[in-house]
Amino acid sequence: MSTNPGERKYQVIASDLREAIQRGQYPPGSRLPGENDIMRDYQVARMTARQALAQLISEGRAAARKGAGVYVREFRPVVRAGITRLAGTWADGRSIWSADIEDRELAVDQARVAREEPPDRIRILLDLPDDEREVIVRRRRFVLDGKPVLLSASYLPSDIAAGTRIEQQDAGPGGTYARLAEAGHAPVRFREDLRARMPEPDETERLSLPAGTPVVEIARIAYTGTGQIVEVNEMTADASAYIFRYDFSPE
Amino acid sequence: MSTNPGERKYQVIASDLREAIQRGQYPPGSRLPGENDIMRDYQVARMTARQALAQLISEGRAAARKGAGVYVREFRPVVRAGITRLAGTWADGRSIWSADIEDRELAVDQARVAREEPPDRIRILLDLPDDEREVIVRRRRFVLDGKPVLLSASYLPSDIAAGTRIEQQDAGPGGTYARLAEAGHAPVRFREDLRARMPEPDETERLSLPAGTPVVEIARIAYTGTGQIVEVNEMTADASAYIFRYDFSPE
């Protein structure tokens, strides 16, 4: 036990456990001392033991399993390359963080295509005429090793996508972008805006997120050669499942 | 108050407050009902009221100020463009999220340059010979509107940077990359790997992070035309202060 007098009890306990985890005393996946263990070892009340564990959980280092115990979390992120076609041509695939190089199975779990009234931000970006009410929305959820990791909603203008294979669940070989190209609206430039934040309650549920796990929100905009926006794709990712990679030259 | 019987008391209270915030009843910066208010209004114990507020705080929606109250958080992120020189040439500056377009003052707050033994991951990336022990490390902290938002540590090989202006706190016009170019090691390609996670306790302190605020970790690698790595820059950003932007073409 640490001997820092000014620190709070629960912080001392949390620090002890944190250091023990980093020492390897509790490897990923292993069980940490529970509330009752801490109450006994440190002579504290239940709420104090809980607060120490809550600290580690909110840091994303541990996860509680009701009725079972508190466990050290494991991380196996995958690399998501923003520019796939460039990857590997001039630099190897190593990541500075431990991550899987080999492709793991990223599969579509749920898919739904519909015509919807878009939110204002989408309407503005797609520069819809005032009399156009609906857009095509392709919603998908992706799973990695059985766990949902990404929610995606792709918005496309009706006058381009309606009645095409883009409105099918399977957009065909090459996906949506290939269909856009065939229709004379090939996207040639992309913008991705990323931000990280804590999840909303419904995102916590749909991504099965443990406490202490942020999400990364990605807004991708696809431009044609004339500068027209033909797709806006809003994604929400389990931050613990992803490393986002961008390769670029300054000119 | 909601009337969902299955939900926990603290969740009902948290949902009420969350919805009131979204309705605009409590605008950003305003004060939320405190523990005592909730105890009275909902007839619950202090710990239950605390748990409801803790829920909103962990979601990043509110922040507690000791002795003052719990307040709705405000967000004013800035856009950080990964490829500055491309920005604006073919797409405008609008972000899908509310963010400042105009440049706000991003200043260096703390700066230190030193020769250090690098961590293994840096040693491997820089491909240092076994007898080379030290690298040049440029550490800086950036502040935005008086609040620290970014920690940066830039690692450069001694055989390139030692004795040059890179070892000065002010690396001169054009910065480190201009000096590298002058020395015949111009970086021509970059890789940025991003991941989001909850902060370590020391990051919470150095970035003055409220609870419920993730950090984004960025590892940038600079390559010369021959594929040699001449700089590794590890950054840690307050996720609530930044939108990360990448523009690219698929070929």
Place this chain on the structure above:
DNA sequence: AAGTGGTCTAGACCACTGC
């Protein structure tokens, strides 16, 4: 059936903020 974490109560003292 025993043990675990999740929720909740009803108190207490403290340090800090704001007036």
Place this chain on the structure above:
DNA sequence: CAGTGGTCTAGACCACTTA
């Protein structure tokens, strides 16, 4: 100085997991 959030105690009952 009154009010606030932060910490802590000592109980209680519950739903869940594991064996």
